[in-house]
Amino acid sequence: MEDKIIDINETLVKAYVESIRPQKIEIRKKLDYDYSYDGKNFVIHEKRPLWNDPTKITVIPIAKLSHVKAQNVWKLYWMRSNEKWEIYPPTSSSATIEVLLKTIKEDSQSCFFG
Secondary structure, eight states, X not given: OHHHHHHXXXXXXXXXXXXXXXXXXXXXXXXXEEEEEOSSEEXXXXXXXXXXXXXXXXXXXXXXXXXXXXXTEEEEEEEOXXXXXXXXSTTOEESSHHHHHHHHHHOTXXXXXX
């Protein structure tokens, strides 16, 4: 049952990332979005060429959705400029990942997309 829930959540995260990716393929070479999953955390990140060496791609974490099994909640974090994750104060946790994905998309505090 738990694997099925993870699959559903991964499907939701994947759909969200697809919704924020640039429509035009040629733009994706200059700016794109992706995610990773380590079994506990989904990390949404921005990908773009390194400013001083366009042959190298830099990956910048934007948001982290972390599952806390003991509480059965998802927590939302944003990456500070000091490269440390911080809980996102307006909506820090939710029983469903959909609420947090909506929070990232709205970005009311301009923490995720500036």
